[in-house]
Amino acid sequence: MGRRIGWIGTGVMGGSMCMHLLKAGNEAFVYNRTKSKAGHLIAEGxxxxxxxxxxxxxxxxxxxxxxxxxxxxxxxLGEDGVLANAKSGKIIVDMTTSEPALAERISSEASAKGVMALDAPVSGGDLGARNATLAIMVGGEQSVFDEVKDLFEIMGSNIRLMGKSGAGQHTKMCNQILIAGTMIGVVESLLYSYKAGMDLxxxxxxxxxxxxxxxxxxNLGRRIADGDFNPGFFIKHFVKDMGIALDEAKRMKLSLPGLALVNQFYIAAMALGYEELGTQALYKVLESMNGK
Known part of the structure; x- marks a missing residue:
């Protein structure tokens, strides 16, 4: 039997994720700041x-x-937000890549109202969202995770409870740190290939x-080869994620020079007006530095 789920945020990722839950027979109540971006979900019921x-x-x-x-x-947490209007026994699942400390605060304030909360950021981009193959990294209580796991399994293929509240967000930071360094290698490798006259x-x-x-x-290398810089994940959101990781590293007195370097390249992408493009548009920054 379907569940009564709510979905807030129907963008590049959220729209596909919610659609999977809807088509699996769940009743969905949706909100997005731009209503038109929820149109395909409304059309499906x-x-x-x-x-x-x-x-x-x-x-x-x-x-x-x-x-x-x-x-x-x-x-x-806002006055017209979810927690202020959720009755005891309801569950809040934040799948945004956000700050671990905020995930802990949400969990604490929710618990005081008898509401349960999980932080559950994802990895896999627009492709993973569309194909329901996302990795979902979760922080929170085992009993709450067990309650929601069947819904996670509709959206993803690699779902794991990583620890207490905030642990999902910490795991996502590990993911983003690794991707940041990998993307430099991807774009430098393909730019070298291009300059050498190779077929990418x-x-x-x-x-x-x-x-x-x-x-x-x-995946992203193929998009670069095809000249496709449309967002599977926005540069502006990746800069946000790297900022969170660098702040957490500073708090832990941890030096991450590779991440700091990649962050500067992506800030350059923002300065060049690429913030609404996909993370693969880092290629365009290196390209402009070297001449096409």
Whole structure:
């Protein structure tokens, strides 16, 4: 039997994720700042809500996947937010990549109201969202995780409870740190290939299946080869994620020079006006530095 789920944030990732839950027979109550971005869900039977508060009043399990920690705070903890309008026994699942400390605060404030909370950021980009193959890294209580796991399994293929509240966000930071360094390798490798007069797709065919193989080269590398810089994940959101990781590293007195360097390249991408492009547009920054 379907569940009464709420979904706040129907963008590049959230729209596909919610659609999987809807098509699996769940009743969905949806909200997005731009209503038109929820149109495909409404057409499939989702119920439009005019605010996060209305979502919280109608749904038993409320998912959020918004842009920045400030959006998470407003959506969940704000006066017209989810928590203020959620009755005891409901579950909040924040799938935004956000700050571990904020995840802990949400869990604490929710618990005081008898509401349960999980932080559950994802990895896999727009492709993983569309194909329901996301990795979902979760922080929170085992009993709450068990309650929501069947819904996670509709959206992803690698789901794991990583520890207490905030642990999902810490795991996502590990993911983003690794991707940041990998992307420098991807774009430098392909720019070298281009300058050497090679066919980029043929190069990826070879190096993508050997020791240098990675999700980034085999997926985002193909987009670079095809001149496709549309967002599977926005540069502006990746800069946000790297900022969170660098702040956490500073708090832990941890030096991450590789991440700091890649962060500077992505800030350069923002300065060049590429913030709305996909993370693979880092290629365009290196290209401009070297001349096409």
């Amino acid at each position: 989702a119920v439009w809500c005019d605010s996060p508060a209305e979502v919280a009043k109608n749904a038993d399990i409320i998912f959020t996947i918004v842009g920045y920690p400030s959006d998470v705070e407003q959506t969940i 797709n043929e190069v990826i065919d070879v190096i993508g299946s050997g020791a240098a193989g990675s999700w980034s080269i085999n």
